[in-house]
Amino acid sequence: MKKVAVIPGDGIGPEVIAEGLRALAWFRAQRGVELELWQLDLGAERYLRDGTTFPNEVRDEILSSCSAVLLGALGDARVPGFEHARDILFGMRMGFDLYANVRPVRALSDGLVPLRGRGARDVDFVVFRENTEGVYAGIGGQLRRGTPDEIAINEDINTRKGVERIIRAAFAYARRTGQRRVLMSDKSNAMRHAHELWQRVFHEVRVEYPEIEARHLYIDALCMELVRDPSQFQVIVTNNLFGDIVTDLGAALQGGMGVAASVSLNPDHPERVKLFEPVHGSAPSLVGLGQANPVATLLCIALLLQELGFESAASELEVAIRGSIEARETTPDLGGSLSTRAVTDAVLGRLTPA
Numbered sequence: 001m002k003k004v005a006v007i008p009g010d011g012i013g014p015e016v017i018a019e020g021l022r023a024l025a026w027f028r029a030q031r032g033v034e035l036e037l038w039q040l041d042l043g044a045e046r047y048l049r050d051g052t053t054f055p056n057e058v059r060d061e062i063l064s065s066c067s068a069v070l071l072g073a074l075g076d077a078r079v080p081g082f083e084h085a086r087d088i089l090f091g092m093r094m095g096f097d098l099y100a101n102v103r104p105v106r107a108l109s110d111g112l113v114p115l116r117g118r119g120a121r122d123v124d125f126v127v128f129r130e131n132t133e134g135v136y137a138g139i140g141g142q143l144r145r146g147t148p149d150e151i152a153i154n155e156d157i158n159t160r161k162g163v164e165r166i167i168r169a170a171f172a173y174a175r176r177t178g179q180r181r182v183l184m185s186d187k188s189n190a191m192r193h194a195h196e197l198w199q200r201v202f203h204e205v206r207v208e209y210p211e212i213e214a215r216h217l218y219i220d221a222l223c224m225e226l227v228r229d230p231s232q233f234q235v236i237v238t239n240n241l242f243g244d245i246v247t248d249l250g251a252a253l254q255g256g257m258g259v260a261a262s263v264s265l266n267p268d269h270p271e272r273v274k275l276f277e278p279v280h281g282s283a284p285s286l287v288g289l290g291q292a293n294p295v296a297t298l299l300c301i302a303l304l305l306q307e308l309g310f311e312s313a314a315s316e317l318e319v320a321i322r323g324s325i326e327a328r329e330t331t332p333d334l335g336g337s338l339s340t341r342a343v344t345d346a347v348l349g350r351l352t353p354a
């Protein structure tokens with residue numbers, strides 16, 4: 001039986017993960033979706049209690065025995081240095097070499113698209129964000145800290161292997177799913193060393209996919225075009241930093257942080273554990289109010305079901321989520337008045353019991 005590690009995490013993480021687990025329980029009871037859940041007590045509370053962040057034995061066990069990790073959110077004002085979050089998140093993204101952060105940006109209803117004259121049909125693309133390199137690789141340092149002469153450096157790491165595999169993953173995904181367009185975004189006009197590598201590799205790899213239209217935009221132009229006309233994009237591939245920014249812009253186009261889901265995976269090793277996370281953070285101002293939108297997590301559950309081979313359950317869940325949003329059965333961030341739990345009830349109520 002496939003095993004899923006569950007890390008509710010901080011802030012609203014436990015609130016939304018509880019709803020995701022209710023959806024999984026429904027599919028287990030009604031559709032025979034067999035998954036073994038492994039609840040992990042990791043996050044700010046644990047760190048503050050006994051200093052534990054991401055133990056080696058937990059890391060090893062996840063890698064050797066789990067098909068998926070479901071993570072809520074990490075981030076707590078009591079841990080301003082972000083130590084626990086860095087160890088847990090980077091421990092999986094980088095430690096497991098989950099180099100592709102895949103972010104479907106799909107609006108589920110016309111009413112969620114904030115652009116005038118645009119609807120759900122205009123917002124339907126996937127971002128492949130490089131997840132292990134770039135300025136987030138953690139190489140750098142500070143010199144003369146706290147003095148007027150201080151220097152702070154984060155190095156931007158771009159390896160041939162890292163650039164090639166994420167670009168290739170984007171093209172391979174496009175071919176597999178019948179998409180016709182891949183766009184690579186960089187800033188090669190200003191970052192002439194690192195991003196010239198992206199340019200060169202992009203031009204080499206695109207030759208292997210002659211049926212796919214390969215296009216390039218500088219990241220500033222891409223941000224502008226995403227707002228002007230998002231319908232022109234199908235697959236976007238970019239580096240870690242630009243991907244981080246563009247996927248939040250994507251979240252806004254699809255209706256906000258409450259409806260954005262992601263998976264981090266290693267396309268070269270499909271059997272390796274995959275990390276499913278809502279794109280949002282721990283949203284401290286919402287904690288305990290029962291107003292956190294569970295849809296991002298429910299969409300993560302749909303992604304998880306799909307990736308673990310339960311495709312029909314995944315599409316059933318997505319159709320139910322879409323129906324609930326169309327019917328305005330939503331939390332306040334989407335203009336509704338339902339609680340976190342009531343939104344899940346509404347979604348599950350749209351599914352047909354066995």
Ligand SMILES: NC(=O)c1ccc[n+]([C@@H]2O[C@H](COP(=O)([O-])OP(=O)(O)OC[C@H]3O[C@@H](n4cnc5c(N)ncnc54)[C@H](O)[C@@H]3O)[C@@H](O)[C@H]2O)c1
Pocket residue numbers: 012016072073074075076077257258277279280281282283284285286291292293294296333
């Ligand atoms: N992957 C992660 O775990 C992750 C990602 C981003 C931020 N963070 C951390 O989360 C904390 C808060 O960061 P932030 O405020 O910049 O980002 P955030 O995503 O937590 O919140 C941004 C905005 O979106 C709203 N929002 C987020 N999730 C929502 C939901 N499910 N339903 C309704 N509204 C929602 C919040 O209320 C807030 O207005 C910080 O500690 C940050 O470091 C963690």
